[in-house]
Amino acid sequence: MDSLAEAVLNGATAEQLEREPLPDDYLAVHTLAEDAAMFRGVGDKDVRKSLHVGRVPMPEIAPDEVLVAVMASSINYNTVWSATFEPVPTYSFLKRFARQGGWAARHDLPYHVLGSDASGVIVRVGAGVRRWKTGDHVVVSCVQVDDQEPATHADGMMGAEQRIWGFETNFGGLAHYTVVRASQLLEKPAHLTWEESASTMLTAATSYRMLVSDRGARIKQGDIVLIWGATGGLGGFAVQLVKNAGGIPVGVVGSEAKAELLRRMGCDVVINRNEIGLGGDEPLTPERTIELGKRLGRAIREQVGEDPHVVFDFIGQATFGISVFVVRRGGAVVTCGSSTGYQHTFDNRYLWMNLKRIIGSHAANLQEQWECNRLFRLGRLMPILSEVHSLQESAEAARRVQLNRHTGKVGVLALAPETGLGVTDPALRARIGEDRLNPLRTERAVRTPAFAG
CATH class of the missing domain: 3.90.180.10 (Medium-chain alcohol dehydrogenases, catalytic domain)
Known part of the structure; x- marks a missing residue:
């Protein structure tokens, strides 16, 4: 030294x-x-x-x-x-x-x-x-x-x-x-x-811009926010920011161990993606994307009674089509990355006909x-x-x-x-x-x- x-x-x-x-x-x-x-x-x-x-x-x-x-x-x-x-x-x-x-x-x-x-x-x-x-x-x-x-x-x-x-x-x-x-x-x-x-x-600052900033989703009290990878480096801060804003975080994780950690963090709704068929290596066809989106939507509505206002998605290829489908009419999908792949496929009908938005965000x-x-x-x-x-x-x-x-x-x-x-x-x-x-x-x-x- x-x-x-x-x-x-x-x-x-x-x-x-x-x-x-x-x-x-x-x-x-x-x-x-x-x-x-x-x-x-x-x-x-x-x-x-x-x-x-x-x-x-x-x-x-x-x-x-x-x-x-x-x-x-x-x-x-x-x-x-x-x-x-x-x-x-x-x-x-x-x-x-x-x-x-x-x-x-x-x-x-x-x-x-x-x-x-x-x-x-x-x-x-x-x-x-x-x-x-x-x-x-x-x-x-x-x-x-x-x-x-x-x-x-x-x-x-x-x-x-x-x-x-x-x-x-x-x-x-x-x-x-x-x-x-x-x-x-x-x-x-x-x-x-x-x-x-x-x-x-x-x-944390990336999550802040995505969710809180007027250049991002601008979350407010009562907003339901679906957070993919909710115990990760981005998702863990997203959960806190949504809670601080008076919103309702819905965290998605890939194991029961991570689900328990997420509960410890105070996340309102915790979903283990394996329990609704989101795990595994089965190809994500357009039909399967819609079916998984329906399952996820039902799971969220069972817990909070409504569809999410905002989806926080940095996962990318593996989740983006589901995110566009599941967010409510007039809602927003905010993205800052694509850890599973950069080429995103989604059914554009659910975007344009329901007046949804995609917000790109970076740092x-x-x-x-x-x-x-x-x-x-x-x-x-x-x-x-x-x-x-x-x-x-x-x-x-x-x-x-x-x-x-x-x-x-x-x-x-x-x-x-x-x-x-x-x-x-x-x-x-x-x-x-x-x-x-x-x-x-x-x-x-x-x-x-x-x-x-």
Whole structure:
């Protein structure tokens, strides 16, 4: 471990951190450009074969950037996409970004440091940074925008140069250090640990935009919201947001064990998809889609008496036709991804003749991120961290996400030597209670140094 990292862990002052030299390189989870074709024709694209944990050179920061010593990060599905080089190798994103020239050219490298979540301590600030300083405890938004692009000033997600850090850019958060723009920073919730706060922003803010924002479904009191994958990283936050808004969450999960977790989270209606024939490998024909939609609709009406106003769908190919069918007349299906496939098939009659809507949503702009993070800081949203791995175990952690063998969010310790560190408001934490803060947490928690190697 380098002297700067040691100073961070020892609680050094801003002045002390600035006196410590930057290391020439640092430990990071990365892919290699030379491996981009390794899974062509391969059935099981095992991410443990493409994810490397090793040292990479320390980049220089631009005037509008900061260098963060990463205490913890988490696994998002975009790390799986990067590691399988699908739907396209992320090196194409890096090359396109680099063609802008200037500071962007740094991103076109023969390796790609991954990770789109992080919590940590600022250790360097660029000359143009005004609102943040060395020593600040922060969480990182996954969204990078071009503040000189007009569309950005209406909605950061509408700018053509908007990118997801650690996926469409280099120097991501699964590392001991990360380079981010100052406009990505948010105040770390003081009552949360490093690993808890590093597990929230990408998925929670995505769910916030999908459901709460005026650019999403704009849920209100009494709305019935069908949530696919309700114990996952997106769905677990969706359940909380619907409850906070006075709505009625209807969570769909794939096992009785997950159904029990969902009940523990306070979800009003819990449906095990296997019990209504939604499990298995039977082809999803148009006729079967309608039949499954009818079964799901009956199950929802039996519990709440009405069809859902909104369907929250990031599953994609396997569920989208059912979502369009089951949402009520005038209702909305809001989507942010397609973990089972990008080609969606649905019967358009049920869309146009019943005046339904499909809303595409992607990540969240900085204001939405701030509003979402405020809910965490107030103790109104809770982390859904279920397990924590060391940085060296990142490939195995990503494999668990790839195979859907996890619930909630899977955390990764970077510089933090163990779980449970980083809390600066223990009084708020005590008022909330450990059980409420970690409803999905299992006994799996690393207690070994995460910075070895």
